[in-house]
Amino acid sequence: MRIFHDGREAKSRKSSAVARRVARGMRRRRDRYVRRRAALLQALVDYGLMPADEGGRKALEALDPYDLRVAGLDGPLPLHHFGRVIFHLDQRRGFKSNRKSEKGDGEAGLIKQAATRLKAAMAEEKARTLGEFLHHRRLKGETVRVRLKGAGAKASPTRDDLAGGLDGDGRAKASYDFYPTRDLIEVEFDTLWAAQAAHHPELTAAVQAALARIIFYQRPLRSPPPGKCALLPARDKDDLEGYRAPRAHPLAQHFRVWQEVRNLRIEMAGTPQRRLMPEEGELVGKALLAANSLSFDKMRALLKLPAEARFNLESEKRDRLKGDETAERLAAKKIFGKDWRHFPPAKQWAIVDRLLNEEDEPTLIDWLVTEAGASRSVAAAAAGTALPDGYGRLGLRALKILVPLMAGGLSYDEACVEGLGKSHSVKDRGDLLPRLPYYGQWLQDDVVGTGDPWDTPEKRFGRLPNPTVHIGLGQVRRIVNALIDRYGPPAQVVVEMTRDFKLSPRQLAEVEKEQAANQRRNDARREKLAELGVAVNARNLLKLRLWEELSPRDSIERDCPFTPEKIGLRRLFSENGEVEIEHLIPFSISFDDSAANKTVALRRANRDKGNRTPWQAFHNDPRYDWPGIAARAAQLPKNKRWRFAPDALERFGDEEGFLARQLNETGWLARMAKDYLSAVTPANQVWVIPGRLTALLRAKWGLNGLLPNNYGDSKSRLDHRHHAIDALVAALTSRRLLLLMASTYDEERDRIVVPLPLPDLHDSLSAWRDRMTVSHKADHGAQAGQRTGNATSGRLHEETAYGLVRDPAAEDGMNLVYRKTFEALTEAELPRIRDRRLRDLVAAHWAEAKPSGQKLADALGDFARMVKDPHIANGIRRVRILKKEKAEFLVAIAPDGGGPAYKAYAAGDNAFIDIIETADGKWIGEATSVFSANTPSNQPAWRQWPDASFVMRVFKGDLLRLNWKGRDCIMIVRRLDAAANRFKLALHCEAGSLDKRHDAEDDPFEWLMASYSTLKAMGAQKVRVDELGTVWRLDPADALKRL
Known part of the structure; x- marks a missing residue:
């Protein structure tokens, strides 16, 4: 029985690829900007529009580009000054949207509204170009940078005249004062070029076109390629x-x-x-x-x-x-x-x-x-x-x-x-294979690859986008091939899948009746939308339906589920988007986009809720009345109420099944696995058994009590071995029994008597249970020297970049500095504001406001609005905060060409801990961070100890054999606690939320907190459990050779 990581973050339950993809996109965007800037700078030098020497270019930085952008409209500029203008246009080249992305709700969004206001303001001021308009704003003391302001934004609290108006609380609605678009920059570039070309003959049309391409070229969006035709698939990427x-x-x-x-x-x-x-x-x-x-x-x-x-x-x-x-x-x-x-x-x-x-x-x-x-x-x-x-x-x-x-x-x-000349449903892929290949090679109609034989299998054949299915099929290959190597090709394969049984006639009639009622309600909603003058589309129909669900009463106004404020129909469909559709359990966690997981609420409440459940967001927030929220939640349909509970995330797993998300991925995995397994077994001998049938047969055969930690009569999900029992039940299920059970209605199925398939089944399973060792997929990543390309074994360090303080002694020992939004400061950060003058002013204001019961964020907002100081004339958006951190916990970044470090990151997680035995027989541990593990020159310090003896290298998820409570146990390392010189371990079969189980009085589970010396006393040895459950001891000498 094999346990593997599902490709999602442990805490957030998001796909592990999401955060990496976002960060990768930001890096690529930054890299493209840097390359564009370098290419433009070189072109400007080549065309005589910039000095060739760096000192000359530095001198140009002192010039005000906005003054130059206006002066260039009416008179000649020196070529280098004109180059300074062009370089500035590239730095602020304006927003350009994709036309296909503008057809949704974003078409009338904040950016488009602000862009429209900008063009109207330019026409009113008779500004010939965007640069002239911004120059006028600077003369009036107004900002020229785009800022999102108002409710829900990290806004400057010093401006009250926002274009978006006020919300129900009298706060400014989120909006931009203006938003420059790419076309305005292009027009200004052409206008300035025409004006300057009249004075400088070297400014030819060819030079203009070359520079315009560098500045304004935008990569086309790359849409994901479609899959291949189910009947006549593409022969190559050009087909x-x-x-x-x-x-x-x-x-x-x-x-x-x-x-x-x-x-x-x-x-x-x-x-x-x-x-x-x-x-x-x-x-x-x-x-x-x-x-x-x-x-x-x-x-x-x-x-x-x-x-x-x-x-x-x-x-x-x-x-x-x-x-x-x-x-x-x-x-x-x-x-x-x-x-x-x-x-x-x-x-x-x-x-x-x-x-x-x-x-x-x-x-x-x-x-x-x-x-x-x-x-x-x-x-x-x-x-x-x-x-x-x-x-x-x-x-x-x-x-x-x-x-x-x-x-x-x-x-x-x-x-x-x-x-x-073929059936629409039968796929002929030729003869059976001796072993399972990479799944993309067999399921070529379901993936899109490069077709290049020199690429890796994933790139050559393609991969499925769902991370859980991708990882799951890879593990299917390892397990099946291991079974083939030991026992030969399988004669039959049964795959368990979550699937509903067919409905009885009574149930079917009820479903059709409900569907008809829903249709009538939707027709009424369409009429209501038409009366309101609101677009009749799927999103607005859903919005109206969710609004109706807020209260069983047919009232004109209903309560926001998170606030006591009323939401009327006009407010529901207001153009400023004050009311939004919100996922109760965040979509990034649940992948549940059904109406059952949605409601409508005020936008500011949604922003406060963030990526959390209602309980996580509001139950302890003094700004919100949780009893009131709970009372309003009680008015919602039954399938929504439980999502407000404290254990909503835990119940989600029970309510929705094992990651029943993204096309019901458990079912998708089963379907893909069925098709995949037909590579080694005849297709008619690979079949799927519904998960509900497995549960029913397990109960009828009395197998629910085989495992410990059972509460009630259902199977224990707190022991990984329950998956193996399910697999055995599936293997013992005949097609005849499957047909009988699946063709029987729910009310009759419980009365069917199913005899035991084997007379000594219980005794055999009890003996097998005690011998079984769960196999856990190792996740060691690729360390330095073992990688291909730029792949790493995980996130190298934390995301926040810190500045380095040149003289920590002058800052009370603080050696790092970072920027943070002023109103988001915590009380502990107030004494660490780097600007001492500002620090004293804020401290005095908070000392006066705190006794009155005012919240810190509100007090800071009041301070920024009311403070009268010449150094804070333009308001406060962010402040610099000092921090102290030990040097060994930092990753310092120096310029590529050498020189002192200019920023640093927190080192973050450890990749592994090396256990070393010293000359006096003591076990000690040396931790290596992920960053160091991926550094080619990294060498553990213990290699320099002449008398040190290597014992083992331990990663999170590794298995150790040791003597615990008088018996030989296989335990899994769940946490590397290097700061406390210990590991956190649990038995190989333990499942569920282990921290909660450890704290529960009625759960026998407990953590083993083992120091390095305790591990030695227990005789700990590192072992590997293969896909078939065989335990292999790992020889330290062999492991040392591979380091």
Whole structure:
């Protein structure tokens, strides 16, 4: 039985890749900026617009670029001064958005509103360029930097005249005063160039184009590649028709329409269900392609059927079939109108392709005008239209074959056989393999790789985006290959999967009734939105539904769940976004984007809640009334109430299953594993068993009491060995039993008697339980000298960069300095404000405000607004704070060319601890940080000790065999506590929240806190437990050779 890390952070439960991806993106963005700045500087020197010597360039820094940007409009500037202007434009080159990202809620967001205000203000002041407008602001003592201000922002508290107005508390709403965009910088660049070119003939058009490309070039967004076609997959990366087609493609829309038409059946009392006749199918299909939708009532009239006739796809919830959604949008009056459906297919395809892939709106509009023959207004309307997103399962090559056949009368499966000569559901991958390869090599239709044989398997074949599934399939490969090596290829494989059993007729009727009621409620909501003048879209419908759930009463106003403030319909849909949709259990933790995990609340409360559950955020926050929150939560639907509980995160695991997130990843892992395992076992001998059936059989066979730590009659999740019992139950489940149980309704299933498959099952399992050792996947990473490329074994150090104090003695021994938002300071940080004058002023203000009961943040805000000091004329946003830290716990950063360090990071986690035996027989430990472990020149200090004897290198997650409480035990290292010279260990089989279990009085679990000397006394040895549970002792001499 194998336990492995799920690829998520232990505390936050976020994917481990998320934080790395964000940090990597920030580094890459910074690196691109530095490269662009260096390229521009070199070009300016080459064109004579900057001095070649660094001293001359330094002298230019003293010039005010805003003065120069205005002076350059009306008169000649020295070439080097003009170069200073160009360099400044590059540093503040303005915001440029992607047109596809502007179609959501962000289109009318804060940036766009501020950009619109900026252009209006420029027109009002008759400023010819952005630089002239900013110069005017400087003359009036106003800031020229973009700042988000108001509620929810790290805002300057000295400004009250914010453009966003005031919220319900009288606080300024979050907004920007202005927001420069890239087009304004481009216009200013061209304007200044034209003005200066009249005085300097060397400023040619070629030089202008070269500099403009350096400054304004923006990398196109890289969309994730679609998967391969399920029927005719791509042969290589250039075979575009072998990749899945966008749902918006006209062929994909036609395929969906004809597939539904061919799936239609007519039902009439007293007669068998029948397919549509060829002429009937043609009538319905053409009607759907020519309209937005077709109701079943109109379909009956079209086919001249009696009123009592019904269609198999018809229900109370579904009263119509969708037509061509792409045509519906592009055939709108303001776009192509009726002409769209008469365009040749090739023209439609080309237009849709441009709308989906062109990021720059002006470029798209120009193409639509010149190539598609559209007017400017039609092109602009088309460019702003959102088409159906996502991809289907088939590529264009398959669709070009299947759609004509299906339009001619064949069903999907018939068209596959007729046109492709293959079934739509059976994948032929050839002969079975002797061992499992890397999963991407077998599941090539589900991943996208480079195809380059020189790349690593992950890059060559591709990898699945879900980290848990990626890691899980890798462990499946290791376990199955180990079993094959020992026992030969498997004859049959059973995969456990969480899956619901089918509903009984009564349950099905209840579901359909509820769905019909939901449909009626949605129709009423659409009418309500139309009355309010609010866009009728999925997001607003959800917002209205969540608002209705805030109270069972049909009231005009409902309470915000986190505050007692009222939320009326006007406030709910206010343009400033004062009310937002919020995930109760954070999405980054739960990956639960269902309505059951959402509510609507005031934006400022959502900001205070942050990435926490309601209990974590508000139960101990004096600004919020937790009893009131709990009372309001009680009014919510049942599936939301428990998410306000203190143990919401723990219950999430029980309520939602083992990481039932991101496409129900447990189920996805099981499905992928089933397909993957067909590489070594015939596909008809690899099958899936529902998790609920496993639990039922485990109870019927009396296996729930086999493990300790059981509370009640259910299996213990506090012992990893329960997974092995589940695996055994799955292996003992026959297809006949699976069919019997799965085809039986819930109310009958408990009455079925299932005899034990083996007469001595309980005795055998009891003996096996005591012999079993859980295998834990090691996670040692790649240390220096073992890595390929730039990979590391984890985060090298903490994220915060500290400045180094030159004279710590002059700062009371403080050797580090960092910046922090003024209002976010803690009381302990007030005496460490570096500016002594400011420190004394703040201390005096707090000494006066604290006795009155005022909160520190409010007191600091009042101070920043009221203080009258010439040194604080422009307000306080951030202050510099001093800190003291031991040098050995720091990672100092020096310039690449050498010289003294200029900043430092906290070293962060330890990678491992080396246990050394000294000449007098004592065990001591030497910890190595992750940063040091990844430094090629790093050598542990103990290597310099002539009498030292290496015992073992211990990583977090390693296994040790030792004598504890008089018995031989295998224990796992859960924590490296180098500061206390000890390890924190637990038995290999212990699961759950171990800290909570240690503190619980009714739980027998306890930590083993073992010092190095205690480990020696216990006879500790490092061991490895392989995938099949075999325990191997690791020889220290062999381990030393590999260091």
